Amino acid sequence: MPKRAAGVSLPFLQPETGGGEPLHRQLYERLKQAILSGALAPRSRLPSTRTLAHELGVSRGTVEGAFTQLDAEGFLERRVGSGSVVALPEHARLPRSTTAAPVRRSGTLARPGLSRRGQRLARAVLPPEPRDVQPFTPCLPALDLFPTHLWGRALAKHARHLGPGLMTAGESAGFQPLREAIAAHLGTARGVRCGWRQVLVLSSTQQALDLCARLLLDEGERVWLEEPGYLGARAAFESAGARVCPVPVDAEGLRVDVGTARAPKARLAYVTPSHQYPLGVTLSLPRRLALLEWARAARAWIVEDDYDSEFRYATRPLAAIQGLDVAGRVLYAGTFNKVMFPSLRLAFLVVPDALVEPFTAARAATDGHAPLLSQAAMAHFMEAGHYAAHLRQMRLAYAERRDALLDALRREAEGWLRPGAAEAGMHVTAFLASGGRDADVVQRTDTKRLGARRLSPLYLGRGAEQGLVLGFSGASPAGLRAAVRTLSRLRG
Amino acid sequence: MPKRAAGVSLPFLQPETGGGEPLHRQLYERLKQAILSGALAPRSRLPSTRTLAHELGVSRGTVEGAFTQLDAEGFLERRVGSGSVVALPEHARLPRSTTAAPVRRSGTLARPGLSRRGQRLARAVLPPEPRDVQPFTPCLPALDLFPTHLWGRALAKHARHLGPGLMTAGESAGFQPLREAIAAHLGTARGVRCGWRQVLVLSSTQQALDLCARLLLDEGERVWLEEPGYLGARAAFESAGARVCPVPVDAEGLRVDVGTARAPKARLAYVTPSHQYPLGVTLSLPRRLALLEWARAARAWIVEDDYDSEFRYATRPLAAIQGLDVAGRVLYAGTFNKVMFPSLRLAFLVVPDALVEPFTAARAATDGHAPLLSQAAMAHFMEAGHYAAHLRQMRLAYAERRDALLDALRREAEGWLRPGAAEAGMHVTAFLASGGRDADVVQRTDTKRLGARRLSPLYLGRGAEQGLVLGFSGASPAGLRAAVRTLSRLRG
Structure with missing residues (x-):
């Protein structure tokens, strides 16, 4: 009787040479699956390592390695002289019906068991992130003008001297020098009144x-x-189960009177006062004060998203609402991901004193803190004046790009596309003045990779206007002119 | 009549020279606050810029700058020839009582208006993060042995060539090369069976x-x-409003039978099977299979936290539960923050196919994605073999450190501290064998900065055992021996 009769036959075990995994690992995996699936029944005896090695054409060490591991994990019982026996106790085995199923997991399963809030989160509709560099991609900074060498140097400086101070866990609220630099910058540039302790460093406006x-x-x-309004905000609030109440925007910004009439007891108002997204208007001072007064009286919160306020071309920007707030109702959010570059993942939230502790605790409980190295590099970048200089340069560059876009629209798309407010920011909204649907336009231009976004999906209620959201910060003046020409040729 | 009679007197406006803010900015701020607070009544006329400059001893340009800004913001009406008038319309003003209050915000305010879930989040009790490098700080890697130069080089390589590919927004699920590297590593090192698409790159286990x-x-x-159990997990689940059911751990790990009896319809089980936190035991194979069978039958989820499984000293580690799962109920979490360094902020979650999409959407809606530069550097570090090499070296170093700690405990604290399971991981739990309270011990040693943590607060129910959680990975053998001597001298 040949030796192999001493154990079950195992043809399916043949390992694949040339694959990524070591042979003993492959053998271990296959044996384990065979045991779990029931292909190898409990108490069945395996061939000796020598026999199996011979049969499979591998070294005895390979088989020995697999058996040792299976033994350690309780899949085999090995006894000197009497070989190896499948050892998985019957009572511990998965029911046959399940184990016989293929290992691919989702295909045949029912819908995954998400919670109700999980379903809301998974359904959230977010604005497409600026992943592709296309002429009209909104919120895309001028990557071609970014001072890569200065940023690289700031990073390298800290990476080279990576000591315990920057390697151990950071504070959940953020790296203190960065919080200080942000507070100082916001005070002078945006009229935000805060101490550095009120500044929390986050990864993005979305996290705020x-x-x-x-x-x-x-x-x-x-x-x-x-x-x-901004889809990201809607996604965040709807995911949290809040009931979102659309409040119309006119030439002076949010209609505070309409909000007060429709939802006087709302708990929170989300606004983009310095440059309304997407229409580009600025919230007027009387409206700002009315909003603050409503929030104070209703004990509601105002979330001020100052997403691209640094870029203003005609007049000096209005200071932030936060600076006018004496009742401690404003939370002020800003981001570096639009001024520096989108993959940086550094943003900030300035909260009233009373909220510093709860927000810090929540940050710790939800994801900890931002990476210390990039926080330290960002602090350095600001302290050295590179940030302010970059802002100045981008303000000039974006003004030029904006002018090029507006000029091209006037020349190539007059009567078709009517630009809205364009005194600030990184995009302009152009309405379809002669009718038509923005969906049709975007669909027609899709293959041209222009990056224009539709206006109408940013309306929550009825009466959506048709138009295009056209970023102008990410492309050169010539690139923008060419893109407008392409767009107007495809006018349809 | 002297010229200054042409406007209100403004002595409180005197700017401070030598301060950080430009004079025109200071003047602007003070005027604005005076208008908002009512100190300057609506329609009151301001002195001319020339007069005010003279009065305050500043240049006329300084006053002009402040007035221009106030005019732009609607606080002033300027008319050529007739000077400047406070312009804030009465109806838009904040009520006197509020505006008269000092600008400091929280002091006198009532408790902040957090939501119910916000209060839960803010109350979350988290494990102290490894911020101080102390001999027994748990979960603190050997920062002294970290290959800073290799990591710095990986970072610099990508930082120097920072092009659009790494500057635009990344995928919410993570940078593909890193997801691939993680999937490959987990397959061979941990027996995790997954494709790279099932791997989500996150910032921390806490985020997972x-x-x-x-x-x-x-x-x-x-x-x-x-x-x-692990406080971070408890914080996450309690913050979400879940009811946490404690299931005892014995020498074979989680008592699945007790869990099944007490809470058969639980929706989720959180486990640390390869090295239970904090007791250090390994979940046995029969228990693993019983757990999987319960989850399959109850349609419950298993969250497998494999937080320090890479470090195993005596035997080869058991493969992950995820690799045994044929019903698609296991989510597998791991982190680089403990193997590399805590401030890195890169971790991962392997989910069943059916959950990839919802988790990716949720990540996008909650904070976007992880920074691309560190993801790219981490992928490079793994592909180049540095990660595997670092793991091997740390396994040797930690084994030596563990031996030093156990040896010192035997010599200096026999009969007082009884070490629990110590075959794996980065810490050992030492029970107070002769009675006493861990709170007293930690309090006595507090000033010595030993970093020992208490065991008893990690119990949720009654019957907490008293002991110390002693990390051994962050200190040298000599440092650990000295720390044990200090500890035992303070035995009390």
């Missing part, structure tokens, strides 16, 4: 909105949202 | 737990938690 929604809103509570 | 809690649990649903 998510934290605000979780900390300040319970399910079913109402939130004012500008109409049209 | 928070996402699991939000996506898989609704308020009031039950969760199995190991007893004693």
Whole structure:
């Protein structure tokens, strides 16, 4: 009787040479799956390592390695002289019906068991992130003008001297020198009145909105949202189960009177006062004060998203609402991801004193803190004046790009596309003046990779206007002119 | 009549020279506050810029700068020839009582208006993060042995060539080369069976737990938690409003039978099977299979936290539970923050196919994605073999450190501190064998900065054992011996 009769036959075990995994590992995996699936029944005896090695054409060490591991994990019982026996106790085995199923997991399974809030989160509709560099991609900074060498040097400086100070866990609220630099910058540049302790370093505006929604809103509570408005904010508040109440925007910004009439007891108002997204208007001072007064009286919160306020071309920017707030109702959010570059993942939220502790605790409980190295590099970049210089240069460059876009629209698309407010920011909204649907336009231009976005999906209620959101910060003046020509040729 | 009679007197406006802010900015701020607070009544006329400059001893340009800004913001009406008038319309003003209040915000305010879930989040009790380098600080890697130069080089390589590919927004699920490297590593090192698409790059285990809690649990649903167990997990699930059910741990790990009896319909079980936190035991194979069978039958989720499984000293580690799962119920979490360094902020979650999409959407809606530069550097570090080499070296170094700690405990604290399981990981739990309270011990040693943590607060139910959680990975053998001597001298 040949030796192989001493154990079950195992043809399916043949390992694949040339694959990535070591042979003993492959053998171990296959044996384990065979045991778990029931292909190798409990108490069945395996061939000796010598026999199996011969049979499979591998070294005895390979088989020995696999058996040792299976032994350690309790899949085999090895006894000197009497070989190896499948050892998985019957009572511990998965039911046959399940184990016989193929290992691919989702295909045949029912819908995954998400929670109700999980379903809301998974359904959230977010604005497409600026991943492709296309002429009209909104919120895309001028990557071609970014001072890569200065940033690289700031990073390298800290990476080279990576000591315990920058390697151990950072504070959840953020790296103190960066918080100080942000507070100083916001005070002079944006009229934000805060001490550095009120500044929390986050990864993105989206994280700021998510934290605000979780900390300040319970399910079913109402939130004012500008109409049209920022999809990311809507996603954050709706994911949190809040009831979003659209409040129209006119030439002076949010219609505070309409908000007060429709949802006087809302718990929170989300606004983009310095440069309304997407319409580009500025919230007037009387409206600002009315909004603050409503929030004070209703004990509601105002989330001020100052996303691209640094770029203003005609007049000096209005200071932030936060600087006018004496009742401690404003949370001020800003981001470096639009001024520096999108993959940086550094943003900030300035909160009233009373909220510093709860927000810091929540940050710790939800994801910890931002990476220390990039925080330290950002602090250095600001302290050295590189940030202010970069802002100045971008303000000039974006003004030129904006002019080029507006000029090209006037020349190539007059009567078809009517630009809205364009005194600030990194995009302009152009309405379809002669009718038609923005969906059709974007679909027609899709293959040209222009990056224009539709206006109408940014409306929550009825009466959506048709138009295009055209970023101008990411492309050269010549690139923008060419893109407008392409766009107008495809006018349809 | 002297010229200054042409406007109100403004002595409080005197700017401070030598301060950080430009004079025109200071003047602007003070005027604005005076108008908002009512100190300057509406329609009151301001002195001319020339007069005011003279009066305050500043240049006329300084006053002009402040007035221009106030004019732009609607606080002043300027008319050629007739000077400047305070322009804030009465109806838009904040009520006197509020505006008269000092600008400091929180002091006199009532408790901040957090939501119910916000209060839960803010109350979350988290494990102290490894911020101070102390001999027994748990989860602190050997920063002294970290190959800073290799990591710095990996970072610099990508920072120097920072092009659009790494500057635009990254995928929410993570940078593909890093996801691939993680999947490959987990397959061979941990027996995790997954394609790279199932790997989500996150910032920390805490973020993984928070996402699991939000996506898989609704308020009031039950969760199995190991007893004693990891505070970070408890914080994540309790913050989400789940009801946490403690399930005892014995020498074979989680008592699945007790869990099944106490909370058969729990929606999720959180486990640390390869090295239970804090007791250090390994979940046995029969228990693993029983856990999987319960989850399959109850349609519950298993969150497998494999936080320091890479470090195993006596035997080869058991493969991850994820590799045994044929029903698609296991989510596998791991982190680089403990193997590399805590401030790195890169971790991962491997989810069943059916959950890839919802988790990716949730990541996008909650904070976007991880920074691309560190993801790219980490991928490079792994592909170049530095990660595997670092793991091997740390395994040797930690084994030596563990031996030094156990040896010192035997010599200096025999009969007082009884070490628990110590075959793996970065810490050992030492029970107070002769009675006493761990709180007293930690309090006595507090000033010595030893970093020992208490065991008893890691119990949720009654019957907490008293002991110390002693990390051994962050200090040299000599440092650990000295720390044990200090500890035992303060035995009390």
